[in-house]
Amino acid sequence: MEHVSLPPLSRVAICGGTHGNEMSGVYMMREMQKQKVHRTESVSITTVLSNPRAVDACRRYMETDLNRCFTDALLSAPITDSTPYELRRARELNAQLGPKGSPEAVDLLCDLHNTTANMGVCLIFYSLDWITLHIYNYIQSKMTSAPVRAIQMDLPISEAYSLESVGKHGIAIEVGPQPTGVIRADIFNMMKEAVDLTLEWLQKLNSGSTFEGGEVEAYTLMKSVDYPRDPTTNDITAAIHPQLQDNDFKLLKPGDPIFLSFSGETVKHEGEELYPLFVNECAYYEKKIAFHLAKKVTLTFPSISVKKED
Amino acid sequence: MEHVSLPPLSRVAICGGTHGNEMSGVYMMREMQKQKVHRTESVSITTVLSNPRAVDACRRYMETDLNRCFTDALLSAPITDSTPYELRRARELNAQLGPKGSPEAVDLLCDLHNTTANMGVCLIFYSLDWITLHIYNYIQSKMTSAPVRAIQMDLPISEAYSLESVGKHGIAIEVGPQPTGVIRADIFNMMKEAVDLTLEWLQKLNSGSTFEGGEVEAYTLMKSVDYPRDPTTNDITAAIHPQLQDNDFKLLKPGDPIFLSFSGETVKHEGEELYPLFVNECAYYEKKIAFHLAKKVTLTFPSISVKKED
Known part of the structure; x- marks a missing residue:
């Protein structure tokens, strides 16, 4: 494969609380906002608590699953009095971090999730994207506290329904097992390590490092x-x-x-x-x-x- | 200590779903109701899904924690338009399984709970009660799938706030760790084994077995x-x-x-x-x-x- 040159990835969004009862991302956001983490040397960082009402209620969502609201169709459907809160909130997030598919969108969107399943650290991304594959490869090679795997979703980006699809590049970081409504230090630290490694990779890339090509294993869903x-x-x-x-x-x-x-x-x-x-x-x-x-x-x-x- | 003779314990209530997102008890109730478990040879068994609205919503409670509603004071307070659902439901349960402190109350009330903490099987009971101590001793001596411990709450029965205090004798059976909203087969089976052993002990007692005296270790709460x-x-x-x-x-x-x-x-x-x-x-x-x-x-x-x- 030929070498790929690309512009720096200077604008990153890290989002947590897209599901309001997945606590690692919620506390990551609060901690980064408290520590005023706004940038590294070459990367500006936006931190977003995606679904604040669901976080306050400690529920996954209030009216509909926010992380199913980011298809092109739903983002452009007319708003009426009966439009659920999460569909409205998806518009706000798309305006702030996208618009999806536009040059204004953030370069990378990382959305932080927990699962009650024993998934360790699992990255989820759409289609083939050299950036996300490199980040996955980097995290997998550096991380010691948990197994790191990836799921590649086979959906055109227009039909991608989750928040990370709003960025030019997007990754969901799923970490588990952790009960909903509970924060475990071990799971929080795994998530923090994955986020820190992502930012470190971006910093190195922007500073002129070349990352070699290679191959990684991932999983693609066949059925439920x-x-x-x-x-x-x-x-x-x-x-x-x-x-x-x-x-x-x-x-x-x-x-x-x-x-x-x-x-x-x-x-x-x-x-x-x-x-x-x-x-x-x-x-x-x-x-x-x-x-x-x-x-x-x-x-x-x-x-x-x-x-x-x- | 002298030998104690007592009347048979012939009326038992097993309750689950007192907290609507603690799933082992919810599925125990559904399974016992499906299997039409109404009695053993000498024990009539009432199964109750305590908080059906919270179970439907998969939440701990709708308006207030049902398992804090069974003090004498709350059970006798006037009902007004603003009385929370759970206080009303507590009256219904007290009428069905009690009234608390009366001769009509069931002989034994077992209330089934889960916790996200790694508690194994933990029985909770009030004050000194030979019956519950014997049941604890029996379960602990027979159970192989999990450690079995007990917490003795130091509260007069009038101030006891939890559902099991409605029976003449009462035990809460806490089993964990299990995330809220999730059912794990291992945790379900521990709870089932504890319930089966409780019913087996009652059956043996009622059939004329003598259970020897002895001693057990338990825990009493000092602070939070x-x-x-x-x-x-x-x-x-x-x-x-x-x-x-x-x-x-x-x-x-x-x-x-x-x-x-x-x-x-x-x-x-x-x-x-x-x-x-x-x-x-x-x-x-x-x-x-x-x-x-x-x-x-x-x-x-x-x-x-x-x-x-x-």
Whole structure:
């Protein structure tokens, strides 16, 4: 692959509290704002508490999931009296940090999330983007406190629904396991390390470092699996099986147990070998997702550096 | 101690969903109601989903914490238009399972709870009650899947605020760690085992078994410790220290770290050696409790059996 030269990445937004009960990002924002972290040598940093009402209520969202509001269609739909709070808030964030797809958008948007699943540090990004792949590679090579993996979402950017899609480049940083409404020091520190490494990489890039090309492993989602449910009440009738619980990213083979019903029966995985992700994520019960299944892919990226100024 | 003879304990209530986002009890209730568990040979069993509105909303409570509504004073206060839902619901539960302190009350009320703290199986009961101490001793001697401990609350029954105080005898069964809004099979199975052992013990007692006297260890609460907070915003400025997190019931000594601030400073324990309980319980943030501190006590109980019928 050929070498890529690009302009400096000088405007970064770090967002937390997009889901109001995922506490690591909330406290990261408060701490960065208290410490008045506004810039490194070459990077200006905007910190945003994305959904302040949901943070105050310690809920994921008030009326609708803010992190599903950033498609082109939703950002341009007419506003009426019945438009949910989060859709209005998405417009404000798009105006402040975007507009999405425009030259005014921030160079990089990092959105901070927690999950109740045992995901360690997991970066999520859209399509192929050399910048985000380099950041992922850098964090993975430097981080010692947790395993670092990535999920590549296969969606055109216009249909990308999450906040990080508003930046020219975007990453969601998911860290878990942490219960909603709870802050754990170990999980907070993993998130802080990932953010610090991202800023360090940007600083090095802007200062003239060349980052070599290479390849990384990532996961792409193939399908979702719902809980067994009672056909009448729709209540779930089984929990994640103890052998699957906390085993995100561990290859699931046909015949492996996936659910244990409340009356004691085991349900087994049928179909191909795939990697389970977001196993027993709290917020996915209402989305009818017990876990995702993904395949592993290898992504190749070129060497990059910033363009020399004329 | 002398032998105690008592009437059979034939009417039991098992309650779950007193806190609507503590899912093990919610699914225990649904499963027992589906399986139509109404009695064993000698025990009639009432199953109650205590706070159905909060369960539907997957929140701890709607307007006020239901499990603080069962003092004599609150149960007898006048009802007005502004009386919160949970106070009204407490009256209904008191009418169905009590009235508290009356001969009509159920013989035993077990209320099922989860905590985000690493509490294993923890029974909570008021004052000295031979029945609950025997049940605790029985569960502790039989249970293999988790450590079993007990907290003895030092409150007169009139001031006891929690649902289990409505029964002639009452136990709360706390099981953790489990995030709110999430069901884990391992935690569900611990709770199920504790309930099954309770019913097994009642069955044996009622069938004429004599249970020998003995002694058990329990914990009594000495004080609560709040998080360090920003004096202006009241936001917490530190998380539980990693060396304390998940170490409930492990003796805390002067100088041991208890908090790690978001800027990296360690706060140490000052004062006497005590046992930390409910470390980083989700619902206690709003109650300004980071953890409780308790001392260990030894409780002695007599042998018991049911009275022979005339």
